[in-house]
Amino acid sequence: MSGNYSRIVLASRPRGAVTPDNFRMESVPVPELREGEVLVRNRYLSLDPYMRGRMSASKSYAASQALDETMIGATAGEVVDSRHPRFAPGDAVTGMLGWAEMGVADGAHLRKVDAASAPLSAYLGVLGMPGVTAWYGLNQIILPKPGDTVVVSAASGAVGGVVGQLARLNGCRAVGIAGGPEKCAYVVDELGFDACVDYKLGKVAEDLAVATPDGIDGLFENVGGEVFDAALARMNAFGRIALCGMISGYGGKPVPINNIGSVLVNRLSMRGFIITEHMEVWPQALEELADLVASGQLKYRETIAEGLAAAPEAFIGLLQGRNFGKQLVRMA
Numbered sequence: 001m002s003g004n005y006s007r008i009v010l011a012s013r014p015r016g017a018v019t020p021d022n023f024r025m026e027s028v029p030v031p032e033l034r035e036g037e038v039l040v041r042n043r044y045l046s047l048d049p050y051m052r053g054r055m056s057a058s059k060s061y062a063a064s065q066a067l068d069e070t071m072i073g074a075t076a077g078e079v080v081d082s083r084h085p086r087f088a089p090g091d092a093v094t095g096m097l098g099w100a101e102m103g104v105a106d107g108a109h110l111r112k113v114d115a116a117s118a119p120l121s122a123y124l125g126v127l128g129m130p131g132v133t134a135w136y137g138l139n140q141i142i143l144p145k146p147g148d149t150v151v152v153s154a155a156s157g158a159v160g161g162v163v164g165q166l167a168r169l170n171g172c173r174a175v176g177i178a179g180g181p182e183k184c185a186y187v188v189d190e191l192g193f194d195a196c197v198d199y200k201l202g203k204v205a206e207d208l209a210v211a212t213p214d215g216i217d218g219l220f221e222n223v224g225g226e227v228f229d230a231a232l233a234r235m236n237a238f239g240r241i242a243l244c245g246m247i248s249g250y251g252g253k254p255v256p257i258n259n260i261g262s263v264l265v266n267r268l269s270m271r272g273f274i275i276t277e278h279m280e281v282w283p284q285a286l287e288e289l290a291d292l293v294a295s296g297q298l299k300y301r302e303t304i305a306e307g308l309a310a311a312p313e314a315f316i317g318l319l320q321g322r323n324f325g326k327q328l329v330r331m332a
């Protein structure tokens with residue numbers, strides 16, 4: 001196939017907050033396919049907090065995003081042309097084709113998905129990396145027991161929303177922490193959490209104490225900073241903490257933690273994890289999540305920006321909490 005497509009590259013590394021001029025949109029020719037490769041038209045791009053880490057040059061668990069290269073990102077789309085035996089034009093696939101309208105991938109790095117049983121976009125959220133992240137942190141680190149209280153921050157988001165619903169299905173009291181009354185109402189009324197604390201009211205410690213009268217047995221931490229500190233102070237003896245993300249500190253100075261002594265006093269287990277290092281659990285997790293979505297027991301919400309050019313603003317919005325559920329970009 002000949003012609004050009006649009007992509008967005010990293011133009012410069014952010015100093016502090018991400019700005020639109022950290023990105024550049026450009027038109028590039030569609031490459032020729034080599035043996036084993038597949039050409040995909042991307043319909044959805046996933047925007048995720050980890051991208052902020054990749055934009056910076058500091059040491060992390062993964063290499064930095066290269067300047068002037070297509071921004072990293074998960075995509076869902078359809079095969080246009082294939083020189084790989086497992087894929088044919090029209091197949092729905094997910095991959096890591098980045099902030100681009102099209103892309104070429106080694107077929108070994110694409111996943112065929114069933115666009116008839118769930119919307120294509122769901123494979124980037126509840127039936128993709130964020131869903132598996134929730135499943136892993138809860139089932140492999142928090143190890144929920146009926147009657148436990150499980151707290152999750154960024155509770156209305158792609159990961160957090162799944163954590164609380166899975167905790168409820170395990171017979172736990174699920175308590176969310178989220179920003180603003182609209183997000184909190186959604187977490188309780190739509191997702192079925194037992195309670196949600198609006199940290200933007202400025203008294204997260206007091207409100208969390210009311211929402212967790214029996215303390216916290218499992219904490220799924222997505223935010224860090226003050227919110228994490230408040231939850232640490234409510235932990236019960238032998239509680240478990242899945243340290244998944246610390247979005248409040250991305251791109252800035254991490255907020256100091258005062259209540260770290262709770263780990264010792266309460267003999268807590270705390271484990272950080274990176275979900276792409278646990279590929280062995282993905283098939284089981286995805287199967288369970290798909291069953292729960294199909295049976296209506298697992299709900300999700302998306303915020304969709306229209307057109308690739310909208311990706312930078314949508315990403316900046318994600319880092320400021322302007323998204324409400326899984327942040328995606330739709331491409332024509």
Ligand code: NDP
Nearest residue numbers: 049154157158159178179222245246247248273274275321
């Ligand atoms: P979300 O869909 O939850 O979107 C991010 C949310 O974070 C925002 O909507 C906002 O919600 C909240 N937020 C943003 N800035 C702040 C802030 N300064 N203080 C408090 N909250 C803030 O994103 P995901 O579900 O994709 O990711 C959630 C977390 O999980 C992130 O920390 C991410 O890095 C982490 N993650 C980790 C993985 C791993 O392998 N360890 C894999 C996937 C995600 P609100 O308005 O409620 O504040």
